[in-house]
Amino acid sequence: MSDIFVLIEHRQGKIRDISFELLNCGRKLAEKTNSNLTALLLGYNTENFVEKIKSQAHRILVINSEVFKDFNSESYQIALSEILKKETPFITLIGHTACGMDLCPALATQMEFPFTTDCLDVDVVENKVKVTRQMYDGKLNAKLIIRENPSYLFTLRAGNFPSEESSLKTEIINIKSSVTEPDYRKFVEYIEAVAGDVDITKSDIVIGIGRGIKEQENLSMIEEFADNIGGVVACSRPIVDADWLPKDRQVGSSGKTIKPKLYIAIGISGAFQHITGMKGAETIIAINKDPNAPIFNEADYGIVDDLFKVVPVLKEKVMELK
Ligand SMILES: Cc1cc2nc3c(=O)[nH]c(=O)nc-3n(C[C@H](O)[C@H](O)[C@H](O)COP(=O)(O)OP(=O)(O)OC[C@H]3O[C@@H](n4cnc5c(N)ncnc54)[C@H](O)[C@@H]3O)c2cc1C
Structure with a gap:
């Protein structure tokens, strides 16, 4: 062969x-x-x-x-x-x-x-x-x-x-190549995406939030939780499309690839475009009210419940441990 x-x-x-x-x-x-x-x-x-x-x-x-x-x-x-x-x-x-x-x-x-x-x-x-x-x-x-x-x-x-x-x-x-500058396409310039205040690729703990969060104002609950456990907030694409978080927080095939120690996916279904960006995380925890959500196929630990009930309890437990 x-x-x-x-x-x-x-x-x-x-x-x-x-x-x-x-x-x-x-x-x-x-x-x-x-x-x-x-x-x-x-x-x-x-x-x-x-x-x-x-x-x-x-x-x-x-x-x-x-x-x-x-x-x-x-x-x-x-x-x-x-x-x-x-x-x-x-x-x-x-x-x-x-x-x-x-x-x-x-x-x-x-x-x-x-x-x-x-x-x-x-x-x-x-x-x-x-x-x-x-x-x-x-x-x-x-x-x-x-x-x-x-x-x-x-x-x-x-x-x-x-x-x-x-x-x-x-x-x-x-190998010698006879290829010269192409006729139709020219490389003009490489433009690096503007860096935001948070680099989700550098944090050990990333909390990913998805459409399950429902309203933009509910994000503050997630941000508080992330602060609490020393993590940063990332998201699925619909959250960026809705302009609730900047593009540099998006995880996935058209966003960033991250490999944190811990990724907590909250209200994220687990579309493959999202999974591509986070499956390299060492430990994955998923919170989703739908037991059949594909995110559970990737998760090491899963909580099947309403995120609005689970996140406050987790936050409280973390405070107790601290
Ligand atoms: C070319 C292309 C590129 C793409 N690139 C990306 C990408 O880079 N990143 C990305 O993320 N997506 C990307 N997408 C979009 C992707 O296909 C999905 O549409 C998207 O990931 C879904 O986001 P979501 O999980 O937040 O939303 P949904 O699929 O709507 O899932 C929401 C989840 O929240 C759960 N939920 C709802 N309410 C609650 C509650 N109260 N408590 C707990 N759980 C709840 C639901 O059960 C559901 O599972 C791309 C799509 C295309 C076509």
Whole structure:
């Protein structure tokens, strides 16, 4: 069987976390299929990147060119299609990120690869390629067998393959690329989102509040509770859409990814877009009046009750303990 390939994603001079998750998934697939894992690295001044991922793959194919300093799906597609035609990997994994979503549909169409997006898992069982992806807003996981083809392309959702140490002997292969500045798209500027007063990615304790809070004025109860236990308040997307909290407090696929020691989800149903952002928390407590809310599938501890009854009691207990 030919190799497993993963695309290394980087931004502003840093390798993005998803790349290490892809490498982890790729290593598992390579082991299972008795093949090698190749990391594709397109960038500029790539030495630092190579240093960070060395030992995580059997090979790193590097294109070091100013054209790849910043992500541009047009130039990436040209370069990757050239490599994929030449190398014909068995499975190529790319992050289900803004970059992956921008790049992969056109790349898969050009290559005529079977392509499945937003996979939670990719596996090879008895020579059949199987992927797991969610359906019906995360209510069920579908396991799909992909039609047979020499090569496949998948995007992988973040948060399912934690980065792991690895000590592979890595061959580094530099490739010359003829790709020049693309015709249609140009990278203009990277604009960092304005930082708010609270950075929810830095706190050990995060209280996530969702639509169950009902009214904006009820947020003060949650803020008091968060102060009480030394945490910060984050939220699901509807709370941001309602303008009750700023965008930088949103947890999830279109918000922030957080990995606190403790995440308390209050009045949050647990849509997959939210789960993606918080499933890396060490301990998850969910408070929800609906016993079937999907958030309980992720929670280590769950309280099925009205949040307006539970939060004051918790606050009181914390005060007592203090
Ligand atoms: C492209 C896209 C990107 C998205 N990105 C994100 C994202 O980054 N982050 C995100 O969060 N969402 C995101 N969403 C939205 C997501 O699909 C859900 O709609 C959203 O997460 C639901 O928020 P919620 O859980 O607060 O609300 P709901 O789904 O309405 O859930 C409210 C919950 O509160 C419970 N509840 C109600 N009253 C009480 C009470 N008194 N006591 C206890 N429990 C109570 C209910 O049982 C329910 O489970 C995205 C959607 C799309 C399409």
